[in-house]
Amino acid sequence: MTVLDATPALAGHWTPVCAYTDLLPERGAAVLVGDRQVAVFRAFDGALYALGNLDPFSGAQVMSRGIVGTRNGEPTVASPMHKQVFSLISGVCVDNPRVAVPTYPIRVTDGTVEVSVA
Amino acid sequence: MRLVVVGHGPAAHRLIETLAGRGFSGTVTVFGEEPRPAYDRVALTSYLSGKSVEDLTYPVPDGVTVRTGVRVTAIDRARRVVTTDAGDSEPYDVLVLATGSAPFVPPVPGRDLPGCFVYRTIDDLDAIREASRGARAGVVVGGGLLGLEAADALRGLGLDTHVIEMSGRLMPRQVDEGGGSVLRGHIEALGLTIHTDAGVRSIEAGQDGRVASLVKPDGETIGAQVVVFSAGIRPRDELARDCGLEVGERGGVVVDEGMRTSDERVYAIGECALAGGVVYGLVGPCNTQAEVAAERIMDGDASFTGADMSTKLKLLGVEVAQFGAMSGALDVTYMDPVGGVYKRLFISDDAKTLLGGVCVGDAAPYDALRPFVGRPLPGAPSDLLFAGAGGASAELPDDAQVCSCNNVTKGRICAAIADKGLTDVGGIKDCTRAGTTCGSCVPMLKQLLVKSGVDVGKALCEHFSHSRAELFDIVNVRGITTFSQLIAEHGTGRGCDICKPVVASILASLGRGHILDGEQAALQDTNDQFLANIQKNGTYSVVPRIPGGEITPDKLIVIGEVARDFGLYTKITGAQRIDLLGARVEQLPAIWRRLVDAGFESGHAYGKALRTVKSCVGSTWCRYGVQDSVGMAIALELRYRGLRSPHKLKSAVSGCARECAEARSKDFGIIATEQGWNLYVGGNGGFKPRHADLLASDLSTDDLVRTIDRFLMFYIRTADRLQRTAAWLENLDGGLDYLREVIMEDSLGICAELDAQMERHVSTYADEWRTTIEDPDKLRRFVSFVNAPGVPDPSISFETERDQIKPVLIPLEVTR
Numbered sequence: 001m002t003v004l005d006a007t008p009a010l011a012g013h014w015t016p017v018c019a020y021t022d023l024l025p026e027r028g029a030a031v032l033v034g035d036r037q038v039a040v041f042r043a044f045d046g047a048l049y050a051l052g053n054l055d056p057f058s059g060a061q062v063m064s065r066g067i068v069g070t071r072n073g074e075p076t077v078a079s080p081m082h083k084q085v086f087s088l089i090s091g092v093c094v095d096n097p098r099v100a101v102p103t104y105p106i107r108v109t110d111g112t113v114e115v116s117v118a
Numbered sequence: 119m120r121l122v123v124v125g126h127g128p129a130a131h132r133l134i135e136t137l138a139g140r141g142f143s144g145t146v147t148v149f150g151e152e153p154r155p156a157y158d159r160v161a162l163t164s165y166l167s168g169k170s171v172e173d174l175t176y177p178v179p180d181g182v183t184v185r186t187g188v189r190v191t192a193i194d195r196a197r198r199v200v201t202t203d204a205g206d207s208e209p210y211d212v213l214v215l216a217t218g219s220a221p222f223v224p225p226v227p228g229r230d231l232p233g234c235f236v237y238r239t240i241d242d243l244d245a246i247r248e249a250s251r252g253a254r255a256g257v258v259v260g261g262g263l264l265g266l267e268a269a270d271a272l273r274g275l276g277l278d279t280h281v282i283e284m285s286g287r288l289m290p291r292q293v294d295e296g297g298g299s300v301l302r303g304h305i306e307a308l309g310l311t312i313h314t315d316a317g318v319r320s321i322e323a324g325q326d327g328r329v330a331s332l333v334k335p336d337g338e339t340i341g342a343q344v345v346v347f348s349a350g351i352r353p354r355d356e357l358a359r360d361c362g363l364e365v366g367e368r369g370g371v372v373v374d375e376g377m378r379t380s381d382e383r384v385y386a387i388g389e390c391a392l393a394g395g396v397v398y399g400l401v402g403p404c405n406t407q408a409e410v411a412a413e414r415i416m417d418g419d420a421s422f423t424g425a426d427m428s429t430k431l432k433l434l435g436v437e438v439a440q441f442g443a444m445s446g447a448l449d450v451t452y453m454d455p456v457g458g459v460y461k462r463l464f465i466s467d468d469a470k471t472l473l474g475g476v477c478v479g480d481a482a483p484y485d486a487l488r489p490f491v492g493r494p495l496p497g498a499p500s501d502l503l504f505a506g507a508g509g510a511s512a513e514l515p516d517d518a519q520v521c522s523c524n525n526v527t528k529g530r531i532c533a534a535i536a537d538k539g540l541t542d543v544g545g546i547k548d549c550t551r552a553g554t555t556c557g558s559c560v561p562m563l564k565q566l567l568v569k570s571g572v573d574v575g576k577a578l579c580e581h582f583s584h585s586r587a588e589l590f591d592i593v594n595v596r597g598i599t600t601f602s603q604l605i606a607e608h609g610t611g612r613g614c615d616i617c618k619p620v621v622a623s624i625l626a627s628l629g630r631g632h633i634l635d636g637e638q639a640a641l642q643d644t645n646d647q648f649l650a651n652i653q654k655n656g657t658y659s660v661v662p663r664i665p666g667g668e669i670t671p672d673k674l675i676v677i678g679e680v681a682r683d684f685g686l687y688t689k690i691t692g693a694q695r696i697d698l699l700g701a702r703v704e705q706l707p708a709i710w711r712r713l714v715d716a717g718f719e720s721g722h723a724y725g726k727a728l729r730t731v732k733s734c735v736g737s738t739w740c741r742y743g744v745q746d747s748v749g750m751a752i753a754l755e756l757r758y759r760g761l762r763s764p765h766k767l768k769s770a771v772s773g774c775a776r777e778c779a780e781a782r783s784k785d786f787g788i789i790a791t792e793q794g795w796n797l798y799v800g801g802n803g804g805f806k807p808r809h810a811d812l813l814a815s816d817l818s819t820d821d822l823v824r825t826i827d828r829f830l831m832f833y834i835r836t837a838d839r840l841q842r843t844a845a846w847l848e849n850l851d852g853g854l855d856y857l858r859e860v861i862m863e864d865s866l867g868i869c870a871e872l873d874a875q876m877e878r879h880v881s882t883y884a885d886e887w888r889t890t891i892e893d894p895d896k897l898r899r900f901v902s903f904v905n906a907p908g909v910p911d912p913s914i915s916f917e918t919e920r921d922q923i924k925p926v927l928i929p930l931e932v933t934r
Contacts, residue, residue: 017905022898026612026640029904035912037903044612059927060656061913065644069614071580078615080644080652085615
């Protein structure tokens, strides 16, 4: 696997990024944390996920604009550029498991979404 | 080896194609007397209804020399040289005669008058078309298969058409008396006049020296300006005769089972050959003969030992089929003179073996029963007449012939499916040639796929076991308005990038709200989500609608100012509008505010929807134009703008037959005529170009619009995901004729519903961009970063090329 973003995702330093209600069900949004772009997703059941926003296949910062769905029950997002599907849980590309995007811890505190990127 | 082929028709084409496919290493020279290379003669009549010569022409394999417009005048077998009317000669090691046949013209007085024709070549058709201008009536002499085809052509050219047949019924070789009477009923209902047990005493000229009338032996005179002879064929065996090859008493070059003549270096194939005492005039046997000759030339040992003469065709809209014998000890007959259906099966005296059958008006039993000829009946005869042995192919023996045009058995098809892992009809066609000529066995090929355990791919994705067409019906009939409801009741999981946009498109086609309303917003691909087209660096392009390609200077200036003020790259598109590229998501609302204020609307370049209706300048300005193509294009574009469909829809309107708008490369194309509009459907540019087929001619504006309405709605209702109209039409069982029946004759009784659906679309259309910029909730999504709404994406940057911006791409290292 090629890890494109080698920075370890250390929990502990949480950055508030938006209100939970800013996120639409089954849609993503991009957030800027320092100079890092993170794609945050709200699944149908209300669960939140955070991935790197960079699509490793096209090199564009667009993962947040993909279609959210499931593959065999696992929540996924499809890159809007060339439609490769990634697991929202592991960041691994379902269509090509040698490629993955980074994942980040995400939580809600008092209605505010927080991510931890370092 | 030097191979020379005399004649360049379908049989010669099949020969050289087979040789090329098997790696023939010698030189091949083909002489054709027609001014053009070989073309599909079976489809000849379609030339008059709009197919071009190019559509019909077969490709010439690489390495083959074809000399068109050159006739071989003599064969010197001792020196092994042919000489031509061009004055040169060509030596050969092996010679193949594929000279075809000539129509038989009975020796009646007046048969050489101007206005008398035969029906065999494209030149013949051009001449008939020319003579039909200003003519009122035409007579076809001969009521067989080809005669009726010629009659169909004359009718299509607007002539009052008569058919004269010597025997007591039409198509005497294909149908019996009962079938003949039902067939006659169909054809007379179309307004043709049929004369059976009739002949021609003479053809009389008018004062201009051209044909004016035809006199029957009983003295009856038929006024007509065009006469077409189609009273049988005679083999073109004169070259063979002159060089001393053996020919049959009634014509035809005598050949053995290897298609070899009395000279071992000379073969004869196709309609000039007399094989086993028979001259074959059907494409299937002639193709087989060509393949046998090719095998033998390459030292193989294939044999031609006769052929199945079964026929299934549709003439003048009537299905006619005949297979096996046309008599038997017992028979079972069904006749419905009111409905125009006649079916008869011939059975052995012990009532166990199927001998043959005749069908008129409904040929369904043909596909299912033809392979059972000479075999035990697969069911009770009366059931077979109606159910057509439904599913009988499972019990078909392996040696039963499925494709009679190309002589392919069920066993060979099933073996190809299993060995090569074929999953669709296209694969079977590529591997076995089955279904590539007349196409009548295609439904059977589908059944064989299913029975071989191939999942023919109906399921849309892992979340729905339905096809797109089935989902459309479910949403339509059950009034479903959300994806959640649909997947809860009819699917599994939470959907994906395949089924969500499909359902979004179906909901949009059925007019269930703005595409960014509520839950629908989450179904859209990024292009529909941002109402713009994503580009490789994550920016978007903006394409305002310019209906028909007509734009005022003021509006052009607005586009220029917007592009300048937002720093966008501009390019004229192929669809007569202007693409503005390089916009970031947060710029889109501001750009569109300016455009909407200036009167622009969304161009839907981002959607699986109507794109543009392109036009030429038309009769308003052009000295050749016969109709206002710009006005029509604008009217159509405004009518169908915003219509969501299984794939993008493109259209064009040309103001005359010069076709400057390239309408025949569009999903629906319109070409003006003196009388109205010709409508073409199923065209495509792109990856697999296809010329559109003529659906209807000389339509009034109202009829044109109604026909397009129904065509589009029927396509939207039944097509697969991402299936353009070209592929949809090619896969539609029954093809263009079926489409005509459904949308012009309302054979399914759905036209009122299709009309109502289009009416709803037209009356509820609203510009997506205007409603978006007026809705603060929707606008909030147009930000690069939800936690920093004013900040542009820092990863997007541009350099300059030819005075405009160009994306700078981040180099990527990805292991794949």
